[in-house]
Amino acid sequence: MDAAQAAGTGEGMDGQVTVLVASVEIPAHTLNATPFVARLVENGHRVLWYCDPAFHARARRHGAQPISPSRPAPSAVRFDGLSDIRSAFETAFVGEAARRCGDLRAVIEAEGVDVLLTDSLAFGAGMAAEACGIPWVSFGDGPLHYAERDTPPFGSGLPYVTGWPWDLRNLVVTGATRLVFARAARRLSRARQGCGLPPGRGSVLTANLSPMLHLQGATPGFEYPRRHLPAHVRWVGALRPVDGSWSPPAAWRDRPERPVVLVSQGTIRDDVTELLAPTLVGLADLDVTVLATSGSASVEALARACGGSVPDNAVVVPFAPYDAVLAEADVFVTNGGYTGVTLALAHGVPLVHAGVTEEKADIGARVRYSGTGVVLRTTRPTPADVRGAVTRVLGDSPERAAAHRIAEQMRAHDAGRDGAALIAHLGLTRTIPAL
Numbered sequence: 001m002d003a004a005q006a007a008g009t010g011e012g013m014d015g016q017v018t019v020l021v022a023s024v025e026i027p028a029h030t031l032n033a034t035p036f037v038a039r040l041v042e043n044g045h046r047v048l049w050y051c052d053p054a055f056h057a058r059a060r061r062h063g064a065q066p067i068s069p070s071r072p073a074p075s076a077v078r079f080d081g082l083s084d085i086r087s088a089f090e091t092a093f094v095g096e097a098a099r100r101c102g103d104l105r106a107v108i109e110a111e112g113v114d115v116l117l118t119d120s121l122a123f124g125a126g127m128a129a130e131a132c133g134i135p136w137v138s139f140g141d142g143p144l145h146y147a148e149r150d151t152p153p154f155g156s157g158l159p160y161v162t163g164w165p166w167d168l169r170n171l172v173v174t175g176a177t178r179l180v181f182a183r184a185a186r187r188l189s190r191a192r193q194g195c196g197l198p199p200g201r202g203s204v205l206t207a208n209l210s211p212m213l214h215l216q217g218a219t220p221g222f223e224y225p226r227r228h229l230p231a232h233v234r235w236v237g238a239l240r241p242v243d244g245s246w247s248p249p250a251a252w253r254d255r256p257e258r259p260v261v262l263v264s265q266g267t268i269r270d271d272v273t274e275l276l277a278p279t280l281v282g283l284a285d286l287d288v289t290v291l292a293t294s295g296s297a298s299v300e301a302l303a304r305a306c307g308g309s310v311p312d313n314a315v316v317v318p319f320a321p322y323d324a325v326l327a328e329a330d331v332f333v334t335n336g337g338y339t340g341v342t343l344a345l346a347h348g349v350p351l352v353h354a355g356v357t358e359e360k361a362d363i364g365a366r367v368r369y370s371g372t373g374v375v376l377r378t379t380r381p382t383p384a385d386v387r388g389a390v391t392r393v394l395g396d397s398p399e400r401a402a403a404h405r406i407a408e409q410m411r412a413h414d415a416g417r418d419g420a421a422l423i424a425h426l427g428l429t430r431t432i433p434a435l
Helices: 027-031 034-042 053-061 083-113 125-134 164-181 182-192 276-282 299-305 322-326 338-346 360-370 383-393 397-409 413-430
Strands: 019-024 046-049 063-068 115-119 135-142 212-218 234-235 260-264 287-293 314-317 329-334 351-353 373-376
Touching: 019 034, 019 083, 019 413, 027 053, 034 046, 034 413, 046 338, 053 063, 053 351, 063 115, 063 260, 083 115, 083 182, 083 360, 115 125, 115 413, 125 135, 135 383, 164 182, 212 322, 212 413, 260 322, 276 299, 276 329, 276 383, 322 338, 329 338, 329 383, 338 360, 338 397, 351 360, 351 383, 373 383
Parallel strands: 019 046, 019 115, 046 063, 115 135, 135 212, 212 234, 260 287, 260 329, 287 314, 329 351, 351 373
Antiparallel strands: none
16 A cells, blocks of 8 residues: 555544654665564554565564555665765755655554664654654664764764774764765755744754654674663664565575585675675685575576686575574674674674675674684675685684673564554553663
8 A cells, every 4th residue: 555545533442552663765774674573563453564565465474464665765885985875865865854754654654653763764654653743763784873972973984992092083984974975964954844843953864763762673792881871772683574474495404514604795895806706716625514594696606706617616596594593603704784783692602794885884893893713804805804704703713702792682682572562552551660
């Protein structure tokens, strides 16, 4: 159904709420909402999901009622540098705020929505909740955006170092970052005014983070310390996207008893020469099994990039659910997506991080800060780079010990369970429990 055609009362039994989930039109960010959606539905709540039509079948499988945007958003799935990120904020993210706000206001008013949940990039969702006077929740599936004097700003990829002159460095870079996003900030203010709201205050990077409840998909040990983190920010541990069943190939089921290395370039990087091929070539003569997820690239393309054939110790699949395979992995070679990185740490798996595009330089800086892996600081490592990093973290390495420390923190959390309870509580009472 279209946003403008959504209908219903939204009235439920005592203790039940109607939740409207709003997702930006990027598959990974949509998928990252599934832990909350699945648990909300399991707990008897009604869930409406405003998402790209390509995701509607999956939304229904999770028990949610899908709602289509009134028009597709501009494509914004590849960000090779800061200029690309700035352009995406101006067009696909902030640029679509007015459209999302209008769509979602229609749903809220027609459906009797009690509370709204959104990722941090679906600008306009929080505006709709604000305009309709209902509470809203954001969730973080990327680096925590709340900046302080001694934390490097988003997009810089700078390491966490405190004291003089590093605080001055952060101040200068933060000022430069505001200039980079100045046009997006002005566009957002115009969109807010067009929706009958006052101009926004503060950074555009935090404008779509709820001032009522923000669920961060990590634990404090992986993020930089914050002395003034708002009380409404709650750590929920690694997000565990609900991917459904997976049928592993015989080569994976029947693999020999030896260490397992998982390698992935995520969902939006399809050039296998960036990380997949260097990893397979670099580890070809090690006594390990390499599980490579190729995404949209073909096995034939990966074989060509490896010199004509896939090494004998490698198993290549288009997709494998991180949560399932990381439970059996010893090392994760990744271009650095936040969800994959935090899921690896939830399993105590050390990282070889090789990404500097999108927000991945910032994630790599957190891997260095937490000591949980080797950061190669390039999108295109050599086979020798990957081999050296993997052999460094295999076995009883300091990086593995650090990953285990984060895993201990993660065990206290269940993102779907904890997040769903907080979302429902906010919808019912318009408050969140005290810490």
